[in-house]
Amino acid sequence: xxxxxxxxxxxxxxxxxxxxxxxxxxxxxxxxxxxxxxxxxxxxxxxxxxxxxxxxxxxxxxxxxxxxxxxxxxxxxxxxxxxxxxxxxxxxxxxxxxxxxxxxxx
Amino acid sequence: xxxxxxxxxxxxxxxxxxxxxxxxxxxxxxxxxxxxxxxxxxxxxxxxxxxxxxxxxxxxxxxxxxxxxxxxxxxxxxxxxxxxxxxxxxxxxxxxxxxxxxxxxxxxxxxxxxxxxxxxxxxxxxxxxxxxxxxxxxxxxxxxxxxxxxxxxxxxxxxxxxxxxxxxxxxxxxxxxxxxxxxxxxxxxxxxxxxxxxxxxxxxxxxxxxxxxxxxxxxxxxxxxxxxxxxxxxxxxxxxxxxxxxxxxxxxxxxxxxxxxxxxxxxxxxxxxxxxxxxxxxxxxxxxxxxxxxxxxxxxxxxxxxxxxxxxxxxxxxxxxxxxxxxxxxxxxxxxxxxxxxxxxxxxxxxxxxxxxxxxxxxxxxxxxxxxxxxxxxxxxxxxxxxxxxxxxxxxxxxxxxxxxxxxxxxxxxxxxxxxxxxx
Numbered sequence: 001x002x003x004x005x006x007x008x009x010x011x012x013x014x015x016x017x018x019x020x021x022x023x024x025x026x027x028x029x030x031x032x033x034x035x036x037x038x039x040x041x042x043x044x045x046x047x048x049x050x051x052x053x054x055x056x057x058x059x060x061x062x063x064x065x066x067x068x069x070x071x072x073x074x075x076x077x078x079x080x081x082x083x084x085x086x087x088x089x090x091x092x093x094x095x096x097x098x099x100x101x102x103x104x105x106x
Numbered sequence: 107x108x109x110x111x112x113x114x115x116x117x118x119x120x121x122x123x124x125x126x127x128x129x130x131x132x133x134x135x136x137x138x139x140x141x142x143x144x145x146x147x148x149x150x151x152x153x154x155x156x157x158x159x160x161x162x163x164x165x166x167x168x169x170x171x172x173x174x175x176x177x178x179x180x181x182x183x184x185x186x187x188x189x190x191x192x193x194x195x196x197x198x199x200x201x202x203x204x205x206x207x208x209x210x211x212x213x214x215x216x217x218x219x220x221x222x223x224x225x226x227x228x229x230x231x232x233x234x235x236x237x238x239x240x241x242x243x244x245x246x247x248x249x250x251x252x253x254x255x256x257x258x259x260x261x262x263x264x265x266x267x268x269x270x271x272x273x274x275x276x277x278x279x280x281x282x283x284x285x286x287x288x289x290x291x292x293x294x295x296x297x298x299x300x301x302x303x304x305x306x307x308x309x310x311x312x313x314x315x316x317x318x319x320x321x322x323x324x325x326x327x328x329x330x331x332x333x334x335x336x337x338x339x340x341x342x343x344x345x346x347x348x349x350x351x352x353x354x355x356x357x358x359x360x361x362x363x364x365x366x367x368x369x370x371x372x373x374x375x376x377x378x379x380x381x382x383x384x385x386x387x388x389x390x391x392x393x394x395x396x397x398x399x400x401x402x403x404x405x406x407x408x409x410x411x412x413x414x415x416x417x418x419x420x421x422x423x424x425x426x427x428x429x430x431x432x433x434x435x436x437x438x439x440x441x442x443x444x445x446x447x448x449x450x451x452x453x454x455x456x457x458x459x460x461x462x463x464x465x466x467x468x469x470x471x472x473x474x475x476x477x478x479x480x481x482x483x484x485x486x487x488x489x490x491x492x493x494x495x496x497x498x499x500x501x502x503x504x505x506x507x508x509x510x511x512x513x514x515x516x517x518x519x520x521x522x523x524x525x526x527x528x529x530x
Contacts, residue, residue, distance in 0.1 A: 039468045045187045045475035067187070070477055073223055076234040104235045 002095040006033050006051075009103045018090060024099070025049040025086035035105040042086040047071045049085035050105060054098035061088055061097070076104045111509040115144070122146035131158050136175050136443060137165050137200055137516045139304050142417070145512060151177055151446035160430035163441075167303050169201045173420075173439045174432070177446040179453030179471065181430045185421055185442050187476040192421035192440065193218050194478060199517050200420050200441055201301065209311060211298070213361035215369075215478055225362065226481060228348035232280060232341055233482045241279075245489060248275055249496050258530040261507055263523050268493075269378035276489060277370045282340035283328070294321045295371040298364040305514040322360045329359070341366060368518075373415040374486045376520035378493060379510070380413030381405075383524060384460045386506040391462045399498050404467045406490045411470035412460050414445040417519045419474055444471040445519060501528050 004027055006014045016031040028036035028049070040046040044067050053061045058081050064072065068087050072078055082102075090097070122141070126134070126149040134150050141147030154161050154177045161175040176182050185192045194216050196202070203210040214225035231237060252271050256262065270292050278288040297317045300308035309317070325342065332338065333346040345351045345362070354362070385392040395401050418441040423434045434440070448470050449457040455465070473480035480486070497504065504526060511523040 037468055039473075040183070040475050041466075041469050043183055043187060043475065045183065046473075046479055070189075070219070074226065074230065074477060074479075076231055 002090045002092055002097065004090065004094070004097045004099060006035075007098070007100045008035060009101050009105070020091050022090050023086050024051070024088040024090055024097075025084070027090060028085060035101040036085060037105070038086060040086075044068055044071060044084060044087055047075050047084060048105065050075050050102055051083055051085045052079055052100040052102060053081045053083055053088075054100060055081060057094070057097050060094060075102070077102045115509050118144050119146050119149075123149045126150050126153060131161070132164070134161065134175075135163050135165050136177075136446075137163065137167075137170055137173070137304075137441065139514045139516045142516050142519060143512050143514050147417075147445070147516070148449065151443060151449060155446060155450055160432045162432075165200070167201075169203070169303060171202075173200055173441055174429070174434065175446075176429065176440055176442050177450075178430070179447040179450040182442040182444065182447040182471055183475055185429065185440060186419075186471075186474055186478070189218060189477055191424055191427050193424045194222070194421060196420075196422040196439070198419050200418075200439060201303070202439075208315060208357065211361035211364050212358045213365035215365050216361075219477065222477065224350035228351040229341055229344060229362075229366065230481050232339060232344060233485045235484045238484055238488055241485065242488065242492070244279065245276065246492050246496065248272070249489075249492050253496055253500055256528060258528055261525050261527045264382060264506075264526040265375070265379050265521050265524055269375040269521075272378065272489065272493065273371050273375040276374075276485075277367060280341050280366075280370065281328070282338070282342065287324075290321075290324070291367055291371065294318070294364075295367045297321075298368055299372060299515060299518050301515070304516070307514070318360060318364070321363065322356060325359070325363055326356070369480070370482055370485075372518050372520060373480075374489055376415040376518070377409050377413045377486070377490055379521045379524050380415070381409035381490065381494070382504065382526070383506060383510055383521075384409060384412050385462075386504075388460045391460055395462050395494075396498065399495065401462050402491055402494045402498070404464055405462045405494060406487050407467040407470065408460065408462060408464050409490060410472045410486070411448050411454075411467065413519065414448050414470075414472045415519055416472070417445040417516055418443045419478070442471075442474075444474070447471045504528055 001017050002020060003017045014033045016027050018027040023042055025038045025042055029038045037048040039048045065087055068084050072082050122144060136147055136150055154175060159178040160181060163175045164172050176185055195218050197210060197216050214222050249272060256267060274288045274292045277291050278285050297314055300314055302308045302310060328342050329346050332343040337343055337347040395405060421440050423436055423438045426436050427434045451457050473483045507527050508525040510521045513520040513522055
């Protein structure tokens with residue numbers, strides 16, 4: 001059961017624990033973490049689950065897919081550690097993951 | 107209230123349903139605008155989703171001719187998110203124009219990457235969520251003023267006095283367009299989506315192009331003022347100074363203006379009307395909303411799903427491919443019927459019910475998905491949210507006193523009239 005901490009753009013922190021195999025987007029929407037809408041239901045098609053992976057975790061979380069890159073290309077505040085939460089599957093290896101939320105989803 | 111009109115339209119719908127059930131599949135043509143005028147196209151989609159979800163459709167109109175109707179949520183999602191297979195370059199509506207015809211407008215919604223990405227970025231920040239806080243107070247103040255000035259105890263056209271007034275005002279603000287001329291924006295929006303071939307009442311193509319050239323002239327004057335001034339935050343200034351857009355030729359400038367005007371006008375306008383109608387048709391949902399105004403947050407996406415103000419978007423296959431078991435050939439055109447996908451029970455529970463407190467109300471197709479997803483979606487939602495908050499605060503009842511008049515178009519799903527009365 002990996003644990004994830006979401007840091008809101010304007011402060012406010014949410015920590016959730018979800019079953020292994022859950023996507024980071026679902027972990028947020030199922031627990032009503034504000035700032036992650038997931039309009040497309042996890043199809044990598046709306047970019048409303050844009051997150052920044054904390055620098056300590058980027059290696060373990062891994063790189064963007066090609067489609068994800070196309071979608072992220074359109075967000076207002078793209079950084080090197082930008083990811084779409086629906087494309088990250090939580091496993092025990094990511095237990096303790098720290099995520100920061102962008103201003104545009106504030 | 108059951109009026110003669112509403113009994114008549116119920117009879118038309120019942121007849122259309124019976125007729126649709128027995129027509130040979132091959133004869134089903136969702137692009138026939140009559141189905142939108144009568145609001146009966148839903149019966150046709152119901153049948154296609156069940157019997158032939160990716161359907162080879164034929165229109166008697168030569169410029170439309172043969173196209174694929176994609177009617178299920180998941181197939182639509184697949185097409186919309188596969189921009190390397192399904193191109194937007196041949197346009198977003200089913201009508202084809204001869205190569206070089208100036209009627210085919212050059213706008214970034216009808217481009218593929220990388221050109222699409224560059225031009226879209228030039229305008230996206232003005233309507234980006236982070237910028238919306240700047241608009242909120244202004245929209246609320248203006249919405250309040252429009253509502254306070256509505257006639258009381260007499261019948262008026264909601265489309266004109268509320269939906270058009272609010273969306274046109276918003277658009278004038280985004281463009282920093284002279285407010286006193288704002289109804290020109292409505293006029294140009296209507297003109298650009300008018301199509302003589304599918305609507306006999308529409309202006310002739312030459313008249314339409316002449317009007318659009320007037321629009322171009324007007325905006326060129328604004329462009330020239332702003333290109334010589336320091337960059338500001340209105341859309342014209344952003345286009346005039348943006349590296350990807352500052353060298354646009356007149357045809358591209360015109361195309362992108364039409365895109366922004368129609369995108370910001372026709373769509374929200376019709377959701378503003380469609381939402382009132384939906385709540386009128388579902389009094390128990392209106393009661394729920396009155397009891398708990400915080401439901402506005404889920405009401406807004408539900409209205410946008412229910413109305414689906416743009417019924418479809420067109421794509422053109424770049425390669426031979428397969429979709430829902432059908433062979434799609436390179437060059438074939440497809441209509442992703444968002445209106446149908448938004449009623450697909452395999453993706454949306456109880457899709458034919460309007461539910462103000464729906465679970466996952468944001469999962470609908472009305473904004474499209476993938477790289478062309480509506481750039482102004484958050485602004486649209488904000489405008490609708492503020493409208494409903496201010497309506498609920500002010501008026502205990504809003505009576506719809508007659509049948510709506512629907513627009514003759516299979517692309518813009520909208521209204522030209524909705525008679526409404528607000529008791530004093």
